[in-house]
Amino acid sequence: MAAAEPAEFRDPRLVAVYDAMCPWSREDDFFLSLVNETPASRVLDLGCGTGRLALGIAAAGHRMTGVDPARASLDAARAKPGAERVTWIEGRSSILPAAAFDTALMTSHVAQFVVEDDEWRRTLADLKRALVPGGRLVFDTRDPDARAWEHWNPIDSRREIALPDGRIVIAWNEVTAVQDGAVSFIYHYVFPNGLDVPSAATLRFRSEQEVRSSLQDAGFTVEQIYGGWNREPIGAGDGEFLVIARA
Ligand SMILES: C[S@@+](CC[C@H](N)C(=O)[O-])C[C@H]1O[C@@H](n2cnc3c(N)ncnc32)[C@H](O)[C@@H]1O
Numbered sequence: 001m002a003a004a005e006p007a008e009f010r011d012p013r014l015v016a017v018y019d020a021m022c023p024w025s026r027e028d029d030f031f032l033s034l035v036n037e038t039p040a041s042r043v044l045d046l047g048c049g050t051g052r053l054a055l056g057i058a059a060a061g062h063r064m065t066g067v068d069p070a071r072a073s074l075d076a077a078r079a080k081p082g083a084e085r086v087t088w089i090e091g092r093s094s095i096l097p098a099a100a101f102d103t104a105l106m107t108s109h110v111a112q113f114v115v116e117d118d119e120w121r122r123t124l125a126d127l128k129r130a131l132v133p134g135g136r137l138v139f140d141t142r143d144p145d146a147r148a149w150e151h152w153n154p155i156d157s158r159r160e161i162a163l164p165d166g167r168i169v170i171a172w173n174e175v176t177a178v179q180d181g182a183v184s185f186i187y188h189y190v191f192p193n194g195l196d197v198p199s200a201a202t203l204r205f206r207s208e209q210e211v212r213s214s215l216q217d218a219g220f221t222v223e224q225i226y227g228g229w230n231r232e233p234i235g236a237g238d239g240e241f242l243v244i245a246r247a
Contacts, residue, residue, distance in 0.1 A: 005069055005070045005113075006187075006199045006200060006201040007197065007198070007199040007200070008187060008199035008201065009049065009068075009070035009072065009073045010070045010071065010072045010073070011072060011197065011199070012072045012075070012076075013189075013191070013197060014189055014197060014199055015050060015070075015072045015073050015075075015076050016076070016163060016164075017161055017163065017169050017171070017189055018049070018050060018073075019050050019052075019076060020161050020162065020163050020164065020169075021159070021161050021171070022050075022052065022108070023052070024052060024056065026229050027107065027108070027140070027229055028052065028053050028056060028107075029229075030229050030242065031053060031057075031105055031107055031138060032053070032056055032057060032060060034103070034136070034138050034244065035057055035060070035062060035103050035105070035138075036060060038102050038103060038136075039061070040061055040062060040063070041062050041063070041102035041103055042062070042063045042065075042100060042101045042102050042103075043057050043062045043063065043064050043065070043101060043102065043103045043104075043105065044065050044067065044096070044100075044101040044103070044104040044105065044127075044130060045057070045064070045065070045066045045067070045105045045106075045107065046067050046068075046092075046093060046096075046104060046105065046106050046110060046123075046127070047067070047068055047106050047107070047108075047110030047113065048066030048067060048068050048073075048074075048077065048088075049068055049070070049073045049077070049108065050073050050076040050077050050080075051066055051073075051074075051076070051077025051078075051080055051083065051086065051088070053105070053107055054066035054077065054086050055077070055080055055081075055082050055083065055085070055086060058082060058085035058086050059082055059085070064085065064086045064087070065086070065087045065088075065089065065100075065101070066086050066087070066088050066089070067088075067089045067090075067091055067092070067093075067095065067096070068088075068090065068091075069090065069091060069092050071090055074088050074090055092123075093122065093123045093126035093127060093130075094122070094126055096126050096127070096129070096130035097130065098129050098130065099129075099130070099131070099132050099133075100130055100132075101130055101131050101132065101135055102131070102132060102135050102136070103131075103135060103136050103137075103138065104127050104130060104131055104135065104136070104137045104138070105137075105138050105139065106137075106138075106139035106140075107139065107140060108140070109140055109141060109142060109203065110139065111123075111139045111140070111141045111206075112141055112142065112203040112204050112205065112206075113201070113203065113204075114204065115182055115202050115203070115204045120204070120206075120214060121214065121217070121218065124137075124214060124215065124217075124218035124220070125218050127218075127247075128218050128219050128220060128247050131247035132247070133247060134246060134247065135246070135247045136223075136244060136245065136246055136247070137215075137220060137243075137244075137245045137246075137247065138242075138243065138244050138245075139242075139243050140240050140241070140242050140243070141205075141206060141211060141240070141241050141243065142203075142205060142239060142240055142241070143205075143208070143227065143234065143235070143239050143240060143241050144181065144205035144206070144207055145235065145239075146239025146240075148239055149175050149178060149183040149185070149205075152173040152174065152175050152183075152185055153172075153173070153174060153175070154172045154173075154174055155172075157171075157172045157173040158170065158171070158172040159171045159172070167191065167192050168192060169189050169190065169191055169192075170189075170190045171187060171188065171189050171190070172187075172188055173185050173186070173187050173188075174186055174188070176200075181204060181205050181206065181207075181210075182202050182203065182204050182205070183202065183203050183205060184200070184201070184202040185200070185201060185202075185203075186198050186199065186200045187199045187200075187201070206241075208225065208234060208241060211225070211241055211243060212225075215243070215245045219247065220245035220246060220247055221245060221246045222243065222244075222245050223244045223245060223246055224242075224243075224244040225241050225242065225243050225244070226240070226241075226242040227239070227240060227241070227242070228240060228242070229242070
C-alpha cells in the first residue's frame with residue numbers, strides 16, 4: 001500500500017511555505033536543459049508538486065502534463081500564471097496513459113518518496129508504459145554514500161522562510177529513524193503565532209546498484225548517472241544520482 005503523503009504537500013499552510021522555500025534553481029535548469037534536447041516535446045512531471053518546473057517547461061514550448069497525489073499542491077500549481085498551459089492530474093503513476101510522453105521527470109527527490117520495493121517496481125513499469133519507445137526517464141535520488149540525513153538535525157537544517165505576506169516561518173528537520181535504506185524524519189514549521197505544524201516523511205535511499213537493476217528490470221537502458229548538477233561523476237558532485245534512462 002502507498003504511504004500517506006506528508007503534510008508538507010497536502011496542508012495548504014505548508015504548501016505555501018514549500019513554494020517560498022523552493023524557487024527556481026540550478027536543479028530546474030538541469031532538467032529543463034535535458035528536456036530542451038527534444039524541442040516541442042511531450043513531457044510528464046510525475047510528482048509535480050506546486051508546478052514550478054512544469055510551468056517553466058511549458059513556457060519553453062513543450063506540451064506539459066503534471067501529475068501529483070497531493071491535491072493542495074496541485075491547487076497551488078493551478079493558481080499560478082501560465083497554469084492553463086499545463087494538464088494537471090491528481091494521482092500517481094497508475095493513472096498515466098500509454099505511449100504518451102517523450103520525456104518523464106521525477107524531480108526534487110520524488111523517487112525517494114516511493115519507499116517500498118513493490119511500489120517502486122510498479123512506478124517504473126507505469127513510467128515505461130507511459131513513454132514512447134526511446135523516450136527518456138530523468139530523475140534525481142540522493143546517493144546514500146553522501147549520508148545527507150546526518151545534517152537533518154535542528155541546528156544544521158534550521159531555516160527562516162519569508163512568506164509572500166512578510167510572515168517568517170522557522171523550519172527545521174529531525175531524523176526519527178534510519179533503517180533498511182530508509183530515513184524517517186519530522187520537518188517542523190513554526191509560524192509567527194507559535195503554531196508548530198509538523199510534517200513526517202520517510203525517504204528511501206537506493207544504492208547505485210539498486211537504481212540500475214530496478215531500471216533494467218523495468219525495461220529501461222541506463223544512459224547516464226551523474227553525481228552532481230554540473231554533470232560531475234558519481235561521488236564527485238552534490239551527493240546525488242542524476243539518472244537518465246531510455247525506454
Ligand atoms: C519534494 S516534492 C517535489 C515537487 C516538485 N517535483 C518540485 O520539484 O518542487 C515531492 C512531491 O512528490 C509527490 N509524491 C509523493 N509520492 C508520490 C508518488 N508515489 N507518485 C507521485 N508523486 C508523489 C508529493 O505529493 C510531492 O508533491
